[in-house]
Amino acid sequence: MSGEQKAESRTLLTPFNLIAGIILIAGLIVTVIRFTKGLSSVTNLSDYNPWGIWIGFDLMVGVALAAGGYVTSAAVYLFGMKKFHSAVRPAILTGFLGYFFVVVALNYDLGQPWRLPYPFIVGWGTTSLLFEVGLCVALYLTVLFLEFSPAALEWLGYSKTRKLAGRLTIVLTIFGVVLSTLHQSSLGALFLIAPSKLHPLWYSPYLPVYFFVSSIVAGLSMVILEGTLSHKFFHHSMDKTYLGEHDPLTLGFGRAAALVLAGYFTIKMVGLAAGNHWDLLTTPYGLWYLVEVIGFVLIPCLLYTVGVRDRNLTLIRFTSVLAVAGIILNRLNVSVIAFNWHLPFSERYVPSFQEVVITVFMVTLIILSFRFIVTRMPIFHEHPDYKDSH
Amino acid sequence: MAISRRRFLTWIGAAGAGLSTVNTAQASTLTQFKGHPEGLGVLHDTTRCVGCRKCEEACNTVNDLPKPDRAFQDMSVLENKRRTTTKAFTVVNSYPVGSQDQPVFRKIQCNHCLEPACASACFVRAFKKRADGAVVYDPSVCVGCRYCMVACPFEIPTYEYDNPLTPKVLKCTFCAPRIEKGLLPGCVESCPKEALTFGKRNDLITLARKRIARHPDRYIDHIYGETEMGGTSWLGLAGVAFKDLGMREDLGTTPAPALTSGALSVVPMVVGLWPVFLAGMYGMTVRREKIAAEETRSEIAQAVKETQTLADEKMAKALEKAQAEKRTALEKAEKEKEQALKDAMESFKKENEPGEEE
Ligand code: SF4
C-alpha cells in the first residue's frame, strides 16, 4: 500500500502531467469562450464549411479508432478466440471512453447541444443518415457502458450485480456488433448526399462499406497499438494472463488486420474502377489519394503480412501505427480535406488554433481517464474473486 | 407556300407534343416525384436582370434583416463574388462573360428543391417542403448540427455562428408568410425589369420554353432547375452557359433522397440478418468448445482407466510374486526342517552303535 502511494506521488510531477495540466487549462478556457460567445468566437467554421475538425477528427476519427471494443469482444466471445480474453477489458474501456468523449466533443460542435435528444423526442428524421448515426451511437454507448460495468462492479464490490452483468455478455456483444456495423458505415454514408462537394476519388456509393471495413482495421490496429503503449506505462498493473497473452494477441490481430486491409484495398480499387476516375489520379488530389491508398493501406497490409510471417512483433507494432495513421488520414480526407475541393482556397476551411486546442483537450481527457481507471479497476489483471467468471 | 410552312410548323408542334407525352409517360413509370401540381415557383431570367439589387433590398425589408454593411445603392459590391449569408437571403452577382460587353447578373437564393437535400438530411425534420412549393424551416426544433448545409448542393443555408444561445439556420423562405396572404414574394414584387416571374411551376416551365422558342439566339436551350437534383421550384434562364454564371452543371438529375436511400435500406437488412449470423457464429463456437471439452473429458477418462488397469496389473503381479516367494520360502523352510530332522536322526543312530567302532 505504501509502495503504491509512493508511486503516485512520484508520477504527479512528471513532464507528462505538466503538459497535461497546461492542456487542461487551455481547454477549459476555450470551453468557456465557446459556450459564452458562440461558435464563431473560437472556430473557423463558415457557411461554406459547416463541419471542421470537431466533426472530422473528434467524431469521424474518434468513432473509427474506438472500434477496438466491438472488434475484440466479437473476436473473443463470438468467434471463439478465447485465448485473447485478457484483451477484451482494455479494448472495451478504450471504446467506452472513446465514444463518451465523442459525445462530449459533439456538444461543442452542435449549435444547441441541449437539444441533442430532440431527434428522438420531437422529430424522427428517419430519412437522415445522421439520425441513424445518432441513434446507434447513443445505444452503443449504453452497450459499452454495460459491457464495461463488470470491471467497475468488481472494483466496487457489488458481486450480485456483477454476476447479472456477466450473464449479458453474449447478448451485449451481438448488439454491439450490429450497432457498430450500422453507425460505422453510416458515418461514411453521411457524405453520399453531397456528390457535388466531395472529390470524386473519395466519393463513392461504396462509402459506407469502406467506412465499415476500415473500422475493423482501425479496431484491430488500435488494440495492438494500445497494448504496446499500455505495456510501457502500466506494466505494473498487468497480471500474468495479460502479459502471457499479449504477444500471441499481437500476432493474431496482426494477421487479421493484414487480411482485412487486403480486402479493403481490393474494394477501394473496385470503387475506383467503377467510378472510372483514373484520369484524376495524375492531379494533385489524385496524388494525395495515392498517398492514402498506397502509403497507408497497401503498405501496412504488406508490412503486417511480413511481420506475421516472420513473427516480427516489432514490425507488427510499427505497422499498427501506420495503419491507424491511415484511418485518421482517410476520415480527414473525406470530411475535411477532399470536401469542398471545388472551392477556391480563400473559401476553404483550415482549423483555428482554438479548435485544435479542444481536440487535443479531448484526447488528453481520454488518456487521463484511461490512466485513472486502469490503475484502480481490474482491467489489465483479473480480480482475485472473479477469476473464473468469464 | 406560306400556308404550307405554317402547317409544317404545326406538324413540328404536334410531333413535339407527342414527344413530350412520351417523356411524361416514361417519367411516370419511374417513381420520381414531379412536384405538387399546384406548386408555385419563380423564374429568374438572367437576360433581363440588370443587377440593380432592388430584390436584395426588398428581401432585407420583408424579412426584417439587419442593415447591410454597404448600402443597396452601392453597385461596387457586385464586383465581388458573394453568397447568401445570415444577413442576406439573396444576393446578385455579376459575371463578366467573354463575348458580351455587358456582364451578366444572376440572383442567388434558395431554389426550393422539389425533393430538398436539406430536408432529407435533417435528423429532426426541421425543414419541410410545403405543397405550395416553399421549403420552410422550424427553428424551434433545430439542434444545430448543420448537416443541412453539408447536404445542400446549391450552398444556400447559412448559420448564426456568432449566436451562443439560439443559433439558427437561415435562408430564403420563399416569402411563405407573404404568399399565404396572397402577396408576391418581396424580391419578385420589387423587380423593375420583370426578370423575376412568379407563378405555378408548371406554367413557368411552359413560359420559359416559349421564351426559348421565340428567341433561340438569346437563350441557351435549357431551363436551370427543371431537372437539376430532381428539379427545383425556382427556375433559371440564361443566354450564356450556366456554369459561367457560377451555376453547377454537374449536379445530375438524381434527387437528394435517392442518393442515400440505398444506404438506408440496408439498415433493416443488417438489423435482421447480422444477429442471426453472429448468434450462429457464437453457437458454432460454443459447440466447438463443447465438443473439444467432451473430447478432453473422454480422453482423461480413458487415460485414467488405462492407468488403473496398469496399476491393477502391477499390483496383481506383485502379489503373485510375493505369494510365490512366500511359497518357496515355506517350502525351503520345510525342506530345511526335514533335513535337520534327518540329520538329527542319523547322528542319534550313530551314537547308538559304539561297539562296532571299538
Ligand atoms: S436549395 Fe438548398 S436549402 Fe434550398 S431547398 Fe434546396 S437543398 Fe434546401
Ligand code: SF4
Ligand atoms: S442544423 Fe438544424 S435544420 Fe440543419 S440539419 Fe441540423 S437540426 Fe436540421
Ligand code: SF4
Ligand atoms: S422569396 Fe422572399 S426571402 Fe426569398 S429571396 Fe425573395 S424576398 Fe428574399
